[in-house]
Amino acid sequence: MALVVQKYGGSSVADASCIKRVAQRIVATKKAGNDVVVIVSAMGDTTDELLDLAEQVSPLPPGRELDMLLTSGERISMALLAMAIANLGHEARSFTGSQAGVITDSTHGKARIIDVTPSRIREAIDQGHIAIVAGFQGVSQDTKDITTLGRGGSDTTAVALAAALEADVCEIYSDVDGIFTADPRIVPAARKIPRISYDEMMEMAACGAKILHLRCVEYARRFDLPIHVRSSFGTREGTWVVSDPYTEGTEMEQPIISGVAHDRSEAKITVVGVPDKVGEAASIFKTLADAGINIDMIVQNVSAAATGRTDISFTLPTADSSTALTALKRIQGEIAYESLLFDDQIGKVSLIGAGMRSHPGVTATFFAALADAGVNIEMISTSEIRISVIVEQDGVDAAVAAAHRAFDLDADQVEAVVYGGSGR
Amino acid sequence: MALVVQKYGGSSVADASCIKRVAQRIVATKKAGNDVVVIVSAMGDTTDELLDLAEQVSPLPPGRELDMLLTSGERISMALLAMAIANLGHEARSFTGSQAGVITDSTHGKARIIDVTPSRIREAIDQGHIAIVAGFQGVSQDTKDITTLGRGGSDTTAVALAAALEADVCEIYSDVDGIFTADPRIVPAARKIPRISYDEMMEMAACGAKILHLRCVEYARRFDLPIHVRSSFGTREGTWVVSDPYTEGTEMEQPIISGVAHDRSEAKITVVGVPDKVGEAASIFKTLADAGINIDMIVQNVSAAATGRTDISFTLPTADSSTALTALKRIQGEIAYESLLFDDQIGKVSLIGAGMRSHPGVTATFFAALADAGVNIEMISTSEIRISVIVEQDGVDAAVAAAHRAFDLDADQVEAVVYGGSGR
Numbered sequence: 001m002a003l004v005v006q007k008y009g010g011s012s013v014a015d016a017s018c019i020k021r022v023a024q025r026i027v028a029t030k031k032a033g034n035d036v037v038v039i040v041s042a043m044g045d046t047t048d049e050l051l052d053l054a055e056q057v058s059p060l061p062p063g064r065e066l067d068m069l070l071t072s073g074e075r076i077s078m079a080l081l082a083m084a085i086a087n088l089g090h091e092a093r094s095f096t097g098s099q100a101g102v103i104t105d106s107t108h109g110k111a112r113i114i115d116v117t118p119s120r121i122r123e124a125i126d127q128g129h130i131a132i133v134a135g136f137q138g139v140s141q142d143t144k145d146i147t148t149l150g151r152g153g154s155d156t157t158a159v160a161l162a163a164a165l166e167a168d169v170c171e172i173y174s175d176v177d178g179i180f181t182a183d184p185r186i187v188p189a190a191r192k193i194p195r196i197s198y199d200e201m202m203e204m205a206a207c208g209a210k211i212l213h214l215r216c217v218e219y220a221r222r223f224d225l226p227i228h229v230r231s232s233f234g235t236r237e238g239t240w241v242v243s244d245p246y247t248e249g250t251e252m253e254q255p256i257i258s259g260v261a262h263d264r265s266e267a268k269i270t271v272v273g274v275p276d277k278v279g280e281a282a283s284i285f286k287t288l289a290d291a292g293i294n295i296d297m298i299v300q301n302v303s304a305a306a307t308g309r310t311d312i313s314f315t316l317p318t319a320d321s322s323t324a325l326t327a328l329k330r331i332q333g334e335i336a337y338e339s340l341l342f343d344d345q346i347g348k349v350s351l352i353g354a355g356m357r358s359h360p361g362v363t364a365t366f367f368a369a370l371a372d373a374g375v376n377i378e379m380i381s382t383s384e385i386r387i388s389v390i391v392e393q394d395g396v397d398a399a400v401a402a403a404h405r406a407f408d409l410d411a412d413q414v415e416a417v418v419y420g421g422s423g424r
Numbered sequence: 425m426a427l428v429v430q431k432y433g434g435s436s437v438a439d440a441s442c443i444k445r446v447a448q449r450i451v452a453t454k455k456a457g458n459d460v461v462v463i464v465s466a467m468g469d470t471t472d473e474l475l476d477l478a479e480q481v482s483p484l485p486p487g488r489e490l491d492m493l494l495t496s497g498e499r500i501s502m503a504l505l506a507m508a509i510a511n512l513g514h515e516a517r518s519f520t521g522s523q524a525g526v527i528t529d530s531t532h533g534k535a536r537i538i539d540v541t542p543s544r545i546r547e548a549i550d551q552g553h554i555a556i557v558a559g560f561q562g563v564s565q566d567t568k569d570i571t572t573l574g575r576g577g578s579d580t581t582a583v584a585l586a587a588a589l590e591a592d593v594c595e596i597y598s599d600v601d602g603i604f605t606a607d608p609r610i611v612p613a614a615r616k617i618p619r620i621s622y623d624e625m626m627e628m629a630a631c632g633a634k635i636l637h638l639r640c641v642e643y644a645r646r647f648d649l650p651i652h653v654r655s656s657f658g659t660r661e662g663t664w665v666v667s668d669p670y671t672e673g674t675e676m677e678q679p680i681i682s683g684v685a686h687d688r689s690e691a692k693i694t695v696v697g698v699p700d701k702v703g704e705a706a707s708i709f710k711t712l713a714d715a716g717i718n719i720d721m722i723v724q725n726v727s728a729a730a731t732g733r734t735d736i737s738f739t740l741p742t743a744d745s746s747t748a749l750t751a752l753k754r755i756q757g758e759i760a761y762e763s764l765l766f767d768d769q770i771g772k773v774s775l776i777g778a779g780m781r782s783h784p785g786v787t788a789t790f791f792a793a794l795a796d797a798g799v800n801i802e803m804i805s806t807s808e809i810r811i812s813v814i815v816e817q818d819g820v821d822a823a824v825a826a827a828h829r830a831f832d833l834d835a836d837q838v839e840a841v842v843y844g845g846s847g848r
Contacts, residue, residue: 016480050500054507056440061507068518069503072496076474079493083478083485094492099568120568144523144544 002168003125004029007039007135007158009174012232013077014044022173022232023084026130030090035125037165039135039158040081042073063108067137067148071096074134074154082132092130095120097137098146101164102157104138110150113157113219114141116164125165133161152213159216163223170225172212173232178239179204179211181259181409186397189410193258194237195245200258200352201227203386207350208263217241256362257353257407262400264347264393266296267318268379271328273309273338280335281312284328291327293320296348297381297390309338313379315390318344346378347396350388351403363387369406373398426592427549428453431463431559431582433598436656437501438468446597446656447508450554454514459549461589463559463582464505466497487532491561491572495520498558498578506556516554519544521561522570525588526581528562534574537581537643538565540588549589557585576637583640587647594644595652596636602653602662603628603635605683605833610821613834617682618661619669624682624776625651627810631774632687641665680786681777681831686824688771688817690720691742692803695752697733697762704759705736708752715751717744720772721805721814733762737803739814742768770802771820774812775827787811793830797822 006026013019030036050069054061061069078094085092101117124131135154138147149156155172162170179201182190196204198221205214211229220227220241230238274280281300288295296315316324321344328340349370356362366387370377375398379390391399404410430450437443454460474493478485485493502518509516525541548555559578562571573580579596586594603625606614620628622645629638635653644651644665654662698704705724712719720739740748745768752764773794780786790811794801799822803814815823828834 016477019481053440053500053504057443057504058507058511062510065503065506065510065516065518068506069500072499075496075499076477076493079489080477080481082489082492083482086486086489087482094489
């Protein structure tokens with residue numbers, strides 16, 4: 001008998017009939033002899049509707065109250081799901097994040113999980129019940145206030161609870177069949193990846209693949225918890241995210257490249273004519289950090305000897321652009337840079353693959369493919385298992401397709417039909 | 425500095441603009457130098473919408489999960505209200521029933537409050553914050569599960585918290601100006617009652633006046649807590665419900681009759697031809713009690729000597745009729761009664777007034793007024809401060825108007841404009 005943790009996103013519980021279908025899947029898992037713990041997101045657009053209500057009442061609602069408001073979303077879906085399961089003749093008990101022992105810090109809106117003490121969940125399982133837990137939410141250790149975990153929060157709840165309960169697997173359900181070698185909307189020949197390592201999955205998540213959130217994969221890696229990403233609209237195997245995907249009974253040799261990810265949500269800012277003195281770059285990035293902005297890639301040109309000045313370019317989430325530009329304007333007097341350039345018509349294309357460590361020439365092949373496709377490279381960043389380039393946004397599709405083909409990722413047959421977000 | 429507890433019903437927080445108006449009223453109370461604790465119901469039709477969702481998922485949802493679902497309603501309204509107050513520059517903190525220390529038994533759907541331990545509320549007040557508390561909900565002492573208090577639950581939360589906090593007053597806001605001598609829709613000359621005793625208010629509530637629920641008045645009487653029933657759509661004084669309304673600085677002599685209440689929600693069942701033996705009536709009412717039915721009035725005719733049989737009539741909530749009839753059919757063999765009669769076209773008209781104790785002839789005046797109005801009396805029931813009669817439903821309006829006039833309750837000018845339910 002295994003302990004299976006399942007997480008269903010908002011699209012899987014969008015309405016009453018979706019909830020009933022999910023209930024049947026849960027009961028089938030239970031009937032197959034497993035203990036089942038289910039983490040559920042808010043129904044469909046509930047969160048957006050609640051945010052809309054908040055906006056009607058206050059332009060800048062306090063984080064504590066916004067969390068109190070938003071957590072009602074999972075309360076509704078989890079209670080309905082428990083009812084639907086009861087209707088099929090099985091005992092289900094729903095628990096809020098607080099009741100499930102999800103203990104967090106006090107950072108409302110993006111709290112971090114500090115500890116998970118799932119005694120009530122364990123008790124429910126021991127009594128033969130199916131436990132339904134609200135995703136995305138917890139309770140602050142210090143203030144006992146309700147908190148939310150931010151983007152991808154329900155996935156993180158699922159993995160954290162699965163780790164605390166020492167579950168055998170954490171299944172993440174959405175409307176997508178698994179992790180693909182590229183977005184099938186761009187590359188129709190993209191293939192579903194049967195197994196992928198935590199490291200590669202983290203790079204994929206960080207580079208724009210939206211199926212799993214980075215935090216949840218980090219958490220799973222720390223506890224060596226297998227994640228199975230699959231669709232709630234079918235029964236096919238999805239993608240397994242594990243520590244070492246190529247030694248556990250699979251015959252395949254490790255591929256050089258696991259997949260091609262892309263991201264259109266970033267913008268580029270260039271600080272032009274920064275005096276080439278020690279500490280100037282540091283104060284630019286300190287200013288941005290103080291403004292709470294996460295920088296992605298950074299490029300600094302060699303200083304032009306004649307002028308003693310240099311240009312610094314970096315990418316950041318487009319949504320943070322105006323905050324960043326305002327913060328940089330404020331220090332123009334202090335730093336004495338010449339001007340700011342802003343470009344939100346960019347895209348990032350990333351090759352991810354643990355196999356590239358042992359294969360020289362990956363960069364050359366990648367860049368040649370982009371050149372053949374007529375795509376110009378604006379910025380480059382690399383890690384052990386990833387190469388990312390910034391290109392103009394109109395070139396993203398061509399770049400992804402060219403890279404996919406160059407590394408022999410194209411399937412013989414088109415396999416995927418849907419590819420989209422995974423809710424929260 | 426006083427401690428004021430305010431309760432706002434669903435119609436007072438129906439949408440964003442209502443919530444903002446309520447926030448202004450709360451802040452005004454705070455600015456006037458009071459500590460303020462607010463109990464809030466779910467917005468407008470939220471509860472009905474949630475019930476509708478539950479019905480789509482399951483015909484008979486478990487009580488525990490239904491309570492989990494319904495309590496999300498107050499969570500939404502209280503968070504929004506706290507945001508609206510923050511927007512006006514005051515600190516507000518929202519608390520669930522559980523966080524506010526509302527401890528109940530485990531009867532889901534109609535839990536009774538066992539204890540109130542409002543340490544977090546007191547802490548919030550001590551810090552100068554406005555505390556917003558979810559009405560209608562608590563947490564079970566034994567199972568730690570979320571419970572709801574049933575009909576009139578938010579009023580009960582308000583009074584229970586006010587008592588535990590030793591508040592100076594509990595203000596119950598709705599869309600009605602206060603308690604009236606009769607329903608102004610039936611008697612346009614009805615007057616707002618400035619002060620009324622707990623006992624009279626309990627009889628009024630039990631006899632169909634929907635402004636305050638019986639449980640909440642019982643609770644207030646036990647703790648001698650003044651209730652002020654008023655409208656959230658104006659600033660006029662409403663009705664004070666207190667222990668002794670006629671000695672505290674009012675010049676008025678105690679009126680004979682405080683008001684005329686009516687109720688169209690009951691039906692009458694007659695068990696015809698019950699053998700006139702010891703214990704037959706007892707087993708009829710035991711059967712009904714076992715079926716969970718609350719009986720209101722009972723009349724038994726004197727046994728007809730010739731037949732040795734008698735008829736027993738009683739009234740009950742119309743909604744419980746089919747359950748009651750089914751239960752009675754089941755024992756027909758055992759009791760050997762002849763038949764059942766059912767009539768849901770009845771109404772109850774009640775005179776309430778602590779003054780009738782010292783005024784003989786009230787019954788005579790009441791019955792004469794009904795006779796003059798051409799209304800036939802079917803059943804009669806009395807208490808120290810109340811006389812109720814069952815009449816045919818079409819005669820209710822005429823009976824109420826005639827009684828109101830006979831006891832000089834008509835105002836010189838029409839005062840009331842709205843009269844309706846008070847939410848939950």
